[in-house]
Amino acid sequence: LTKFLNSHPKLAWMHQIQSDNYTSAQETLQHLASLEEDLCAAKKTYLSLGKLAAVFSDQPETKIKEKIEEFSQQQELVQYQETLPAVVLESMQTTIDTMPVYQPTKLIQLYIGDVNQNANEVDFKKAFELLRYLSDTDEEMEYDVEKWKLIVWCRAILKDRWADIDVSMDPFESCSHTVLFKTLQLAHTSGLLGEIVPEVDELLSCDELKELRKSSKFEYLLRASFERIQRTLL
């Protein structure tokens, strides 16, 4: 029976629960969650059941805490997907109940991509937070985390037109309405800024900012602002 169940994990966890083997059930469910690609809702349920199995298992408390932490992180990733803006889901012709599982890089792209026309600071903050999941996914990574970080910053910058901004004023006032500044503020108040603040030179050398770079006004604005932010972080 065990042999049969090993090749049928969707039945195995059920048998393990009925035979009071909660630790094995937790392992099976964690495995099922990591394999699930077709349905995000199914992955969510595996994670929930796996977490409960861990909580009610007879493992040592420290081990249980560790497992709760692992499951919670994965639950959070599902939550990022569940809170994708409606317009994005529509463009993918899917719904919360039927959508497949998206990888973290895909989620970042969806949050900052063109389809999410009204992307605001909350979306960009989520994109930055999703960077945390990049290092531990074993999919082939197109770029490394640093490059992704720059891409998200570029997209935040490109949300506004910078041509008609008055440079003679304090950038923190004249630019306070821009998505970039709102993102900076939000990241600062939530304590996220330290881990995502970019090298300004690297940021300015991004291809996506080619057009904006031509304006010295813009370059001045960006440098002045990031410099000020670096100082508040120290």
Next chain:
Amino acid sequence: VAPDSSIELPVTIDDQRKIDSIEWLVFDPSQRCEALKQCNAVMRQFLASRKHEAAHDVFVKIPSDSIDILYNEWHAQADKDVPLPADADNAIREHLCMKAYLGAHTSFKEWFKHLHTSKPQEYQPTIHQTSTFGSVSIPELVAEEHRQKVSADKISAWDDKLRSLCDLVCDKIYNVLLFPQGWLMDMRDDGDSEEGEWRNHQMGLLRRVCIPYLSNLLLTVLVDTGGRYKECGQLANVLASEEYKLYELFTKQEGKEIMKRIQKALIKTL
């Protein structure tokens, strides 16, 4: 705590005295906050001993406009921007938590009654046709068909009602499980008086009694309404959510039992 959770203990004379005493406190609007606190305290005792009937009787002693009265009384003596004192705020919140809980329990009772007492009997055919050329007349056949249809309609109406009652119970139970910021959890710190400590202790205890109890009622309703096995997985999502941490309110034994029940429901969805 009653050994069997399905047994509802009767209201004793002593209980009735506690219930009636609240009446004396609601005469004077300036005492409404005190009345609310006393009502909450008596309800905590009743719920801890699973006296839902008694808890309900106390709850209705508090007039429904009491929260407004509390605010009015407060603003009569303090500026508009000054928030209510923490103890009053906590008492109001507790009252709303109790309301949500009683609502869940009442709708469960309605569902239960409908399921067990008002199901129409399956129609027993009165004519047994033996052959196409039997002695049954056409008018009799028509009448028979009509009786069958009436009976089928009755059963389907009963089933529709059961389903809508099931929806209602689910909503009301989730209102408790997902009460904003946690059911029976204070939002504001009210200093550490001895009385406050006792109250916190009771509320913690009630969370550990009532949340597992309602979770089990939810499973009962979903399974016995028929075909709603998939929704049992949703309960797992709610119990495992890190935002509410409801899983912490279960003992290992209770947790294992409810997981087994959820698993038994989910196997039917394969």
